[in-house]
Amino acid sequence: MAEAAAAPAVRAAVGDSEFDRDTAVTRRGPGVYDIDLSAGWSILGAVNGGYLLAVLGRALGDALPHADPFTVSAHYLTASRPGPAVVRTETVRTGRTLSTGQASLFQYDDEGNEVERIRVLASYGDLDALPGDVRTSAEPPAIPPAEQCFGPEDGPDPLDGVSAITERLRLRLDPATLGWALGKPSGRGEMRAWFGLADGRDADPFSLLLAVDALPPTAFELGLKGWVPTVELTVHVRCRPAPGPLRVSITTRNLAGGFLEEDAEVWDSADRLVAQSRQLARVRLG
Structure with missing residues (x-):
């Protein structure tokens, strides 16, 4: 059983938390939704990719x-960018156990032109209807207890607006993946942490879409600095997470041509692999 990470005294319920409010979309008409993207989930002024995926x-x-x-x-x-956006969806196919759809998010640029920001293709089903048979060689990541890990509050005070998302998360980073913060990156391309929302809301399938993209980039442990924008991100949600903190492990094995991959695993408090992802990201060299 996973060690429990420290939680706030009052826990927000699923459906009634800041994450739920900030990802809620308003249906304008068939397949068209409005949302005001919150600045609270931004990094260096750009909205976090996992938050966008949840929207x-x-x-x-x-x-x-x-x-x-x-x-x-x-x-x-x-x-x-934070501010108004429109999401347009289209149903591609519906079946008995799976439905497939696509969605795009649009904003307006300074000249008033509509710009597509992100395009998604996804398959949906019923996680509660999945059989319980599990045959796996995967093992939960070895992360020290939360009280032996470190959060943003343990570092120097951040500059205002640089990483607003950290205020909405409860991250406790594995010391073995924190060499970059001490000016001594390991070169291994690994990042591991306990993960939760700051208001104590338990995880659900949509917050898993955030969790795979919420840790510091593995590029930091490779000795690189600065923004690492996502080019493509695929997430597999494997089962509905149990209440309690999540453990997230992300690895990079190959940085070449200014791009790297990040493979993430998310484990719940019942030691189940609840989500996996792979993304391709761009890095700035030199």
Whole structure:
């Protein structure tokens, strides 16, 4: 059983937390949704890719006959900014156990032109209907107890607006993956942490879409600095997470040509692998 991470005295319920409010979309008409992207989930002024995935995931969960994301593949076309946005969805196919749809998020540029920010293709189903048979060689990541790990509050005070998302998360980073913060990156391309939302809300399938993209980039442990924008991100949600903290492990094995991959695993408090992802990201060299 996983060690419990420290939680706030009062826990927000699923459906009534800051994450739920900030990812909620308003249906304008069939397949069209409005949202005001919150600045609270931004990094260096750009909205976090996992938060955006949850926003589009919520829209598709409303538009499709099945409610739970099984696989979500996103291409990030241009950087999203806090403020008004429109999500347009389309049902591609519906079946008895799976439904497939696509969604795009649009904003307006300074000249008033509509710009597509992100495009998603996803399949949805019913996680509660999955059989319980599990045959796996995967093992939970070895992370020290939360009280032996470190959060943003343990470092120097951040600059205002640099990483607003950290205030909405409860991250406790494995010391073995924190060499970059001490000016001594390990070169191993690994990042591991306990993960939760700051208001104590338990995880659900949509917050898993955030969790795979919420840790510091593995590029930091490779000795690189600065923004690492996502080009493409695919997430597989494997089962509904149990209440309690999550453990997230992310690895990079190959940085070449200014791009790297990040493979993430998310484990719940019952030691189950609840989500996996792979993304391609761009890095700035030199």
